Amino acid sequence: MSASSIATAEARALHEALGLSEEPYGIRYADQAPAGGLAPEPGPALSIEGERAGTIPWTEVWEKFSCVMGKLWLARKKNTAAVFEAARYGCPGGSFYLGFHAPQLDFITCYVSTGIPGTPVAGERYLPSPAAARRFFTDIPPRPAPARYCVMEPLSRCPADAPPELVTFFARGEVLTGLANLAAFVTDDLEAVAAPFGAGCGFLVSWPLYYLATGRLRAVLGCGDPSARKWMRPDEMTFTVPRALYDLFLEKWRDSFLTAGTWGQVRQKIARSRKAWGET
Structure with a gap:
């Protein structure tokens, strides 16, 4: 054996x-990705430089949104693989956590905390402020994707x-x-x-x-x-x-x-x- x-x-x-x-x-x-794996649709490139230059097409980002955990849930139901890459990240937060871009976007620091005043982004309020979110993203940096x-x-x-x-x-x-x-x-x-x-x-x-x-x-x-x-x-x-x-x-x-x-x-x-x- x-x-x-x-x-x-x-x-x-x-x-x-x-x-x-x-x-x-x-x-x-x-x-190489395994055959038959489930992957998000291709999305626009993400970077903090692009965000600050105003070149990220956010409408397209949200149209292509797919939670990593959601894609994994579908894969679990089908007993197959979930596959992600820099061009098929699904979620801006997930792209960061899986190591496909860094540093984290300013938008996400607001989204997971108190939101953006004067906009529909109310914030999830998981952290008390964008500064607290930025500290979390900086202190616990994901490893850059090695492949x-x-x-x-x-x-x-x-x-x-x-x-x-x-x-x-x-x-x-x-x-x-x-x-x-x-x-x-x-x-x-x-x-x-x-x-x-x-x-x-x-x-x-x-x-x-x-x-x-x-x-x-x-x-x-x-x-x-x-x-x-x-x-x-x-x-x-x-x-x-x-x-x-x-x-x-x-x-x-x-x-x-x-x-x-x-x-x-x-x-x-x-x-x-x-x-x-x-x-x-």
Whole structure:
């Protein structure tokens, strides 16, 4: 049996032990996009220089708008890949979080905070001021995209010669309990899980890569973004880990609480939850 098939079998066993109702997604950057992936329509180029020069055609930007989390939601329903690039970003915020342009646009600093006085842009009021938003975008800068495409696809479909950098789970409370405790177990780090402020796609990509760049294997509990909740199942959150942490999951989970009696009781609640939500 090849190493790749062993890893796949062990991954299935881990996912079953956790009580997952859906395969995790792998996230990677690549110079080629997988066939059949879902991508936003091409949109105008984005840059702060173009914004300040007044050359960004905002009407066209919003006509082509497509939330990263929304495109991922459609991909999840079809069990296929969601694909993004600098020319097919869907959302100006998502383009920044996925590393396709920087710095963030001034419009977005207003949009996520208090809006623009005298215009229809009331602002989402997730941060108290445009200055606070600018500080967030500056202090937690996404990594520039290292390849043309950002690919989010079912984990088992990631090519053996192009493994994902990140792995995202979609789960509710009981399963998240298992994931969070497993992260602490395999890292021996009592703060192995972070729940920072951010956008839905930022939780998937920019925050995990930011922590990884600091030398810490940290999982990110995400989708505490009200604007992205429409693209999640009720009570569902994301849980994203770097590949190295996922590999530790595969290596060490059989020695953890996941094979003990208490987790068996939790699995009963997971089964009831899945039945209640029609996911059996």
